[in-house]
Amino acid sequence: MRKLSILIVFAALIGFGISASAAQRDEFPATPPPFTPGIYPCSNCHAGLPVDPKRRELKDEHVGIKLHHAEQERWCLDCHSADNRDKLKLADGETVNFTESYRLCGQCHGNIYRDWKAGIHGKRVGYFKGGKRIYFLCVSCHNPHDPKFKPIKPLPPPIRPEFNNGR
Amino acid sequence: MMSMGALAGASLGSLAACSKAEVEEFLQKRFVEMSAGEKKQVIKRLEDKYFKKYGKRFNISTQPADEAVLWGYGLDIARCIGCRRCVYGCVTENNHSRRSPQLHWIRVVRQKKGSMINLEDSEHYYNPETVPEPGFQYTPVQCQHCENPPCVKVCPVKATWKEPDGIVVVDYNWCIGCRYCIAACPYKGRVFNWAEPNIPAAEVNTEVHYLGNRPRMKNVVEKCTFCIQRVRNGRYPACVEACPTGTRKFGNLLDPGSEIRYLIENKRTLRLKEDLNTEPKFYYFFSA
Numbered sequence: 001m002r003k004l005s006i007l008i009v010f011a012a013l014i015g016f017g018i019s020a021s022a023a024q025r026d027e028f029p030a031t032p033p034p035f036t037p038g039i040y041p042c043s044n045c046h047a048g049l050p051v052d053p054k055r056r057e058l059k060d061e062h063v064g065i066k067l068h069h070a071e072q073e074r075w076c077l078d079c080h081s082a083d084n085r086d087k088l089k090l091a092d093g094e095t096v097n098f099t100e101s102y103r104l105c106g107q108c109h110g111n112i113y114r115d116w117k118a119g120i121h122g123k124r125v126g127y128f129k130g131g132k133r134i135y136f137l138c139v140s141c142h143n144p145h146d147p148k149f150k151p152i153k154p155l156p157p158p159i160r161p162e163f164n165n166g167r
Numbered sequence: 168m169m170s171m172g173a174l175a176g177a178s179l180g181s182l183a184a185c186s187k188a189e190v191e192e193f194l195q196k197r198f199v200e201m202s203a204g205e206k207k208q209v210i211k212r213l214e215d216k217y218f219k220k221y222g223k224r225f226n227i228s229t230q231p232a233d234e235a236v237l238w239g240y241g242l243d244i245a246r247c248i249g250c251r252r253c254v255y256g257c258v259t260e261n262n263h264s265r266r267s268p269q270l271h272w273i274r275v276v277r278q279k280k281g282s283m284i285n286l287e288d289s290e291h292y293y294n295p296e297t298v299p300e301p302g303f304q305y306t307p308v309q310c311q312h313c314e315n316p317p318c319v320k321v322c323p324v325k326a327t328w329k330e331p332d333g334i335v336v337v338d339y340n341w342c343i344g345c346r347y348c349i350a351a352c353p354y355k356g357r358v359f360n361w362a363e364p365n366i367p368a369a370e371v372n373t374e375v376h377y378l379g380n381r382p383r384m385k386n387v388v389e390k391c392t393f394c395i396q397r398v399r400n401g402r403y404p405a406c407v408e409a410c411p412t413g414t415r416k417f418g419n420l421l422d423p424g425s426e427i428r429y430l431i432e433n434k435r436t437l438r439l440k441e442d443l444n445t446e447p448k449f450y451y452f453f454s455a
Contacts, residue, residue, distance in 0.1 A: 158271050
């Protein structure tokens with residue numbers, strides 16, 4: 001009888017653990033990743049190429065990508081999975097799809113991730129009630145390799161009253 | 168049109184203690200509320216008028232406020248870069264006069280960093296090459312939809328009032344153009360049509376609300392309506408959608424799960440000129 005109750009408690013704990021990690025993997029209905037046309041799936045090229053884990057500056061391909069995002073501490077294969085280029089890699093080794101890339105960003109930018117999940121970080125469009133809520137992926141606005149926003153030209157100021165004919 | 172109802176409502180409220188016969192004797196068939204048929208006639212007349220002027224069929228909505236809704240707005244001062252895309256997004260959605268006169272409902276105010284509270288020391292005609300400029304801070308200001316609006320108090324004809332969902336609206340056909348409300352507003356939220364508005368016919372937005380973005384006429388006051396034609400259908404206002412940095416937030420203050428409630432409870436929030444007791448529903452916050 002005692003063994004049975006211990007078994008039941010154990011099973012319940014495992015069940016709780018599984019459901020907890022499943023809850024962490026909540027899918028957010030987000031926009032698709034803004035890939036350059038033709039670049040995905042990456043395994044089209046990378047399936048046949050050898051994996052070189054040495055940290056270096058790329059000379060043959062992807063030369064247009066200049067990493068400007070903690071580049072002293074990391075390089076490409078710290079976020080992109082070396083074994084499967086169609087996926088990204090979290091800090092604990094777990095791979096995620098590009099459609100869930102917010103989990104990767106959320107590892108370091110936890111407070112922003114929390115705000116994004118609540119709906120108060122970033123652009124919101126569409127319906128907040130009655131229709132489908134759309135989330136934008138982090139990378140829809142922030143270039144993951146060079147995320148800092150560049151200054152933009154402002155739209156024109158209002159016309160001064162003395163020139164605003166009829167005001 | 169709604170004003171007649173508001174007047175009747177106000178009178179009937181103070182006559183609540185009287186019997187129906189006493190009320191009828193007092194009001195003597197003046198101050199009757201408009202019937203549904205009469206309201207439809209007014210809308211039809213306006214739609215025909217707009218068709219004559221702009222050559223397009225307008226769809227004037229009279230959708231009333233929903234139950235248990237109080238709209239609130241959030242603005243993230245840490246993220247506004249002063250690009251004015253909200254200003255022009257509002258212009259396109261809400262049928263503003265573009266030139267002679269040029270009317271904007273949103274005014275982006277630039278201050279030196281560190282002088283947030285001192286609104287008198289600000290200007291809104293800045294025009295640098297790029298924004299944001301280092302050392303400056305940008306604060307967009309529009310009608311704050313106060314719970315205790317001074318503009319509503321001073322209107323001599325009750326052409327402006329606060330709707331049940333918190334939006335302060337103007338009945339453009341009732342407004343006499345005295346501009347007391349512009350004098351009373353502490354936030355410079357309202358603007359006046361000094362001349363007949365000029366909207367290019369190609370850019371006219373025909374999905375309008377009677378109390379919102381339908382084309383105005385000379386000699387009336389207008390202001391931000393929280394995009395009443397959009398929010399009563401569950402859509403975000405045009406300025407929220409136009410902002411490229413995600414500075415603007417909107418939602419129902421009475422819904423505990425809404426974005427606006429989350430940010431009020433979790434971020435440092437402030438409202439402008441709180442000492443005036445206007446109780447604005449425009450919450451400025453710092454997300455960082």
